[in-house]
Amino acid sequence: MAKQEIPYKIYLSEDELPKKWYNIKAAMKSQHEPFLNPATGKPCTADDLRPVFCDECIEQELNCTDLYIDIPEEIRNFYKMYRPSPLVRAYCLEKALGTPAEIYYKFEGNNTSGSHKLNSAVAQAYYAKKQGLKSITTETGAGQWGTALSMAAAYFDLDLTVYMVKVSGEQKPHRREVMRTYGANVILSPSDTTEAGRKILREFPGTGGSLGCAISEAVERAVTSDSCRYVLGSVLDHVVLHQSVIGLESKAAMEKYGVAPDMIIGCCGGGSNFGGLIAPFMGDKIAGKNDIEFIGVEPASCPSLTRGRYAYDFCDSARITPLAKMYTLGCGFMPSANHAGGLRYHGMSPIVSKLYHEGYMRAVAVEQTKVFEAAQMFARIEGILPAPESSHAIRVAIDEALRCKETGEKKKILFGLTGTGYFDMSAYKQFNDGTMQDTIPDDAALERGFATIPQVQENI
């Protein structure tokens, strides 16, 4: 039978948009350890989480049994504005590299928020609306998540307050303006709108803020109001669940053309993009149905998988969240200020951590100058200016394709292109100017981070 020629871009029809998310936990042979309540050291119950998160998200967070979970029609209708997203065959890149490998990427940047974050933002906003809440709140650093949530909140007519790290808001005024255009109330953090913010302002009057502080302010806002909840853009299991739409579409698109990937590569910050991309493929691998090599890529300046510890730690640097068992550099770890390439999170999704710990995937850490070299090359050859985060995956995809050139292997490589770099041009400027430096933490810096991992009694 003549094989159908693969187009540059494989678009699924809207009929082929997944109707259910894929809950990788139900496919895993053992579950990651539960969140612990830091006050009691005991596993978190749904009731512990209810003042902070929406009820339905909590249910999803704790669901380890249902392999498929329905995507409500309202969310699917929103998805249809930008999904199914294209799976692109990187013909131009293959040719430029002279590799016998086939390279595919799933492009999640073709929506106004510019990244995959929208996939979970719309779900969480919908569940908040359905629960009868009036408002939601979150924090944002670089701004991808805040932008995505602004779009989702506007669509469902929810008030949204975004605590944006002050220094980020000042460095990225345009990100802030996109959120304002979508009607979000963007407050530079620390602010005088919360007790947490006022306390920090008293102690450190000139501070530029931190993600930890912004989280504290957002959570305080949520727990002090009956009609408001806090939403988070990565790390948690229900966020990985929502992001499984990436993997499901990728799988369907590849199957349509009879392509079985040999290798799947994704960037890892909090892990939700990577977890979502690999989910249905990984489920098959666990069931012995494929032998795909999964590679999580992280920055050498924030190497939680490759150099971190598998331990219980706080999800935030302010030490107010539940404790999660994950690969972590310590909740007090901060990547060098010279690090421009994103993926700055100290920890890693408990699901991804568990898969890594059990040997189902490997991880690679890459230096940012090499990442931006790959980004620039990709932009020039494939025509898409990638986000620095996504470019970590591009780097390793190129390296693997070049390896195939040496060995002659015709591997089929799939990677996740999570977003565009339109709002990251100051990082590109550093690279273009030749002033970008690599920033690999030395052992002493790692030890200082590890010292911030709490001593936890696991009462399980």
Add this chain to the structure above:
Amino acid sequence: MAKQEIPYKIYLSEDELPKKWYNIKAAMKSQHEPFLNPATGKPCTADDLRPVFCDECIEQELNCTDLYIDIPEEIRNFYKMYRPSPLVRAYCLEKALGTPAEIYYKFEGNNTSGSHKLNSAVAQAYYAKKQGLKSITTETGAGQWGTALSMAAAYFDLDLTVYMVKVSGEQKPHRREVMRTYGANVILSPSDTTEAGRKILREFPGTGGSLGCAISEAVERAVTSDSCRYVLGSVLDHVVLHQSVIGLESKAAMEKYGVAPDMIIGCCGGGSNFGGLIAPFMGDKIAGKNDIEFIGVEPASCPSLTRGRYAYDFCDSARITPLAKMYTLGCGFMPSANHAGGLRYHGMSPIVSKLYHEGYMRAVAVEQTKVFEAAQMFARIEGILPAPESSHAIRVAIDEALRCKETGEKKKILFGLTGTGYFDMSAYKQFNDGTMQDTIPDDAALERGFATIPQVQENI
């Protein structure tokens, strides 16, 4: 026969990508007047244009007989990286407006350059490469065109020098950085790299530059080198030709679902987007095959069609280009400095001007605060943050859909969404802050512009 349900996004397959551009001139009953050489007052010959433009572009510029012109395979391969672009059914907007009208938009912003400009940039870069040239040069103001050309030049491995209006380069450093990432040499104009630039710097040492000055520098660079040519992003007939891919795809996508538009709306700056969008539909109208209402939308602050004169004028404010018969406010006209909404060109594509002059279309001028209201509404409802330019068309599409709500008419409205507003957030900030003002030129301002239209002897 049951009618097929129309999806949110109609994607044509890559097989359905047009193989030929549509040359509207061959469908017109009479041609626009020829360009005149300002030195002689005589029609420009191909030889007059050869030192400035690529040979094949000149041939296309002067071709009034071939209705279809082949798109070379190399250009089609580039197009495949981002085309066919989606035709979107604006279900969410229709619902929000409560209109019985059907609204469709052709979205040209889903490529890294963020606009339709890439359609002609790649064609012009290809023809330069084919001619054996080593480099091309252009000017850019807001940066859409410079970005598009940077991508095209990188793909075809051509050196590119972009003269960017100094004040724009300083206000939009990120635009500049995108071009640099694609390898373009971005020179802030006026510069000391040309005689024209040095002269202006001597006379006005602190000047922020102007588009006219940037054009002068780019043209000087082209004509003083055998291996370099100048390329232009709008106005000219061959640019309208390249942009016909927008109209051809729109027509094919609508026909696929049996939808015949009653009205087609596009924003008009230099006119290439509008001309390209309407081309094949207009050809049918001229042949008596449809009765579509065509509406060109321009800013009230730069109203060349609605308040300009139909006269021979220079295409640039530096008065170095050939003279074109077109609707113009005078080559010395400058829209108010308060105007943030793009489409600042003093003239209009000779093709569009001719069609307008002969009554095949109408034009509407809209005020920028109303444009940004529409932009914000569209962003929140349809999820795409539009470019200010594109939002002129959105404004009128919304107004027409609301008119249908009053009359009960189920008109099928198609408009062109030419690009995204990611790099226009300072204009959005003005709107979000409530500091944006409308800037309608008074009659005296128009008269000052008209006084700059040259007195030309038409030796035809």
